[in-house]
Amino acid sequence: METVVGVFAHVDAGKTTLSEQLLYRGGTLRRAGRVDSGDTCLDHDVIERSRGITVFADEAAFTACGLPFRLIDTPGHADFSGEMERSIWAVDCAVLVVSCVEGVQAHTETVWRLLRQNDVPVVFFLNKADLPTADAAGTLAAVRARLGADVLACGPDFCAADIGEALAEELAARDETLMEDYLVRGYDAQAARERGAALVRAGLVCPAVVGAALNGTGVDTLLNVLAAFCAAPQEEAGDALFRARVYKVRHEKNGGRIVFLKVLAGRLRPKENVACPEKGGTAYYKVNGLRAYSGGKSAPLAEAGPGTLCAAAGLGRVMPGDVVGADARPGMPPALRPLLSAQVLAGPELPPRRLLELLREVEDEEPLLGVEFSEELQRVNVQVMGEVQLEVLQAVLRERYGAEVSFGPCGVLYRETIANAVVGCGHFEPLRHYAEVHLRLSPGAPGSGITFDSECHTDVLAQNWQNLIRTHVLEKSHRGVLTGAPLTDVRVTLLAGRAHLKHTEGGDFRQAVYRAVRQGLMQAESVLLEPWYSFTAEADAALAGRILSDIPRMGGRYEAPVTGRNGRVAVTGTCPVAQMQAYARELTALGKGRAQLSLAFEAYHPCTPAQQQHLAEQTGYDPERDVENTPDSVFCSHGAGYPVKWNEALAQMHIQLK
Structure with a gap:
């Protein structure tokens, strides 16, 4: 059973160079390619080679100490974070590359947070340790301090077969079971390795290797660490039902749609029918072809078993994140969003x-x-x-x-939320249609998005209708009423609803739900949210004063500057995207190429009242003229439907809440 390892990093940390070395020393390549030469195995797209950065995540197989692995090289530039996040859904473990020159960057923190959220074990590779300006000790300290990682430093003598008594003692200090066994029986290489692997898989310990990928230093140690602590079980899986997660979609030159899968259980063969999630239920599609990819090349697969990465043709319109096969269901929305x-x-x-x-x-x-x-x-x-x-x-x-x-x-x-709780109602009753919904909208936790719960008893509204209401609340990107920006951080609670035994159809509740949400928003106090970056600015000491004066001018905040052993100053903080999006070019020009700015999304924060008023006036959005997102309801009288304005609809609702 292959172990899928993803290689992640901030831009220019040497991630693709490390990937090439892993494939070379892992027996896949005859020689390691170089980014500056444009001959790497995984950055094979003409766009990637011309720009010298990874844009598309690609994969290839290699071995570590005789064990099978598959590597996914992911984009390091923050602009391609979506591709990076989707790759996380396919990996069993991660190598997080941190440059010993630039140190922990804002994007490093973003990647670390996503890996933690998805329970992915992490191994750190501290790269570029051979350069004169490198600070390996400082970088290791920053990994511990800024990321909160419990790092287990693995030196050049580390061996997968026998991790050594000194390292075993460090593990025993973190694990009571291993400590008891060590005190009773002394050092046991197999027990130490197995307990170490358990700690790594649980995310309690993160091995770290210091090296220089360009000349191969530390790569053999990394291979041994992966074999010792990250390898998947090699026993054959049982006869479980097939289940897989979609992590990537690509189109071939002939227009064919290829879906990339991580097999979670069971086995998949060509010509088999696979259950796929679709709106309103599940559909079955036949697998027209099954292939394994390595860089830009592919080969047909007769079968894909547990843990395998494969590409299938014919699976309808499934999207990244979807689960297919047994327990087919749509995927959860990604954590990262465009700004x-x-x-x-x-x-x-x-x-x-x-x-x-x-x-x-x-x-x-x-x-x-x-x-x-x-x-x-x-x-x-x-x-x-x-x-x-x-x-x-x-x-x-x-x-x-x-x-x-x-x-x-x-x-x-921008996005919108609300500052107070309101009750919205929606009624949809053209002739031979019927649905009514009452929803409470209340402020949600920052970053929570739209959430749903129900306080409506099934004696009032059957569970199948309540499930449908939940679907309609969550399926749509609701627009706010201030500027028409997407709504977020709102908790929607179903209070009551009514269906008609004869006339209600599925689409009726969709209309009632959309109108209820909108009617509630018209009553609420709306708040405009703007995105903020977390940033790391690094420059020579002479430029530090200018950076520290620029940040407040842009409305940002910063922490105390840190001067590295190389004499360069690093400033970290947060700042509104609107003010900082053009600052990278300005800083590069000021530093004459020696200043760097690393940006990552931090959170959405409320705009100032003056800023909110200005943007609302600038947008000129009128929620009552937005016919695609109407707050009005539709009632029926004398065999014909008629609209009722949102501020008059409550009096005509068939359900009158106390």
Whole structure:
């Protein structure tokens, strides 16, 4: 059974170089490729080679101490965090690369947080330790302090077969079972390795290796650490039902749609029918082909067993995160979301409808692209993490479709929430239709998104209708009423509902739910939220004063600067995206190429009242004219439906709450 290891890092930490060394020393490559030479195995796309960065996550097999592994090399640039996060769904363990020159960056903290949230065991590789400006000890201390990781330093003599008594004593200090066994029987190599692996799998201990990937230093030690502490069980799995998670979607040149799967249980063979989640239930699709990928090459697979990564054709419109097979269900929304929006501009040779068609195919691979089309304005907008992603999107459209596009200025993606609890009601009753819903909307915890619960007894409304209401609450990106921005951090509670035995259909509750949410928002005190970055700025000491004066000017906050052993100053803090998105270029120019800025999404925070008023006026959004998101209800009289304004609907509701 293969162990899938993902290699993660902040940009320019040497992640792809390490991946090449693992494949070389793990017996897959005859020689390790180099990023600067454009001949790496995994960065094989022409866009990646021209830019020298990883854009698309790719995989290849290797061995560590005779055990089978499969490596996924993920993007390190924050603009491609969506691809990185989706890769986490496929890995059994992670190697988190941290440069001993730049140290722990803001994006390092983001990756660490996602790995923790997904219960992925982590091994640290502290890279570039051979450079004159490297500070391995300081980097190790920063990993412990900023990430809160319990690090187990593994030296160059580490061996998977016998981890050594000194390391066993360190593990015993963290584990009562191993300590008792050690005191009674003394050092036992197998027991120490097994308990160490258990601690690593539980996320209680994180092994760390110091090295230099470019010349291979520390790579053999890393292979031994992976074999000792991260290898999956090698016993054959039982006859479990097939179940897999989708972690990636790609399109072939002939237009075929390929779905990449991590098999969680059971086995999959070509021509078998697989249950896939779809709106309203489950559909079955036949697997038309099954392949294993290694870099840009692939080979047919006769069977995919537990733990295997494979690519299947024919599985309908499943999306990354979906579970297929037994217990088929839609995936949870990703933790990371785009922060910026831009209009896509094209010449007359590329009509808006054709442009939309091309972007929809790209969006199928990158769901966070959030393509929006305005029928009225014939305008297409996309959502992105940053300007580099726009440049890559431009290149993808050119390379794949021969389409030339440009982009308008990037705007910040704001969100809305509420500051007080309200009750919203929605009634939908055209002729031969019926549904009524009463929902309480209350402020949710920051970062919680939209959540749902029910206080409605099943004697009042049957469970099947309550389940449908829950689906409709969570399926839609509800718009706020202040600027029309997406709604977030709201707890929705079902208080009451009513169906008609003869006339109610599934779509009726969708209409009632949407109108109830909207009617509640019209009564609530709305709050506009803006995204903030967490940042790490690093520069020579002479530039530190300028950075410390720039941050407050942009409305940000910073912690006490830290001066490294190399004399460079690192400043960490948080700042609004709107003010800081262009600062990276400014800082690079000020530092004449020797200053760096690492950015990662931190959280959404309320705008100031003045800022909220200005943005609301600037947007000019009128919620009562938004016919696609109406707060009004529809009632029936004398065989015909008629609309009732949101502020008059409560008096006509068939359910009158006490």
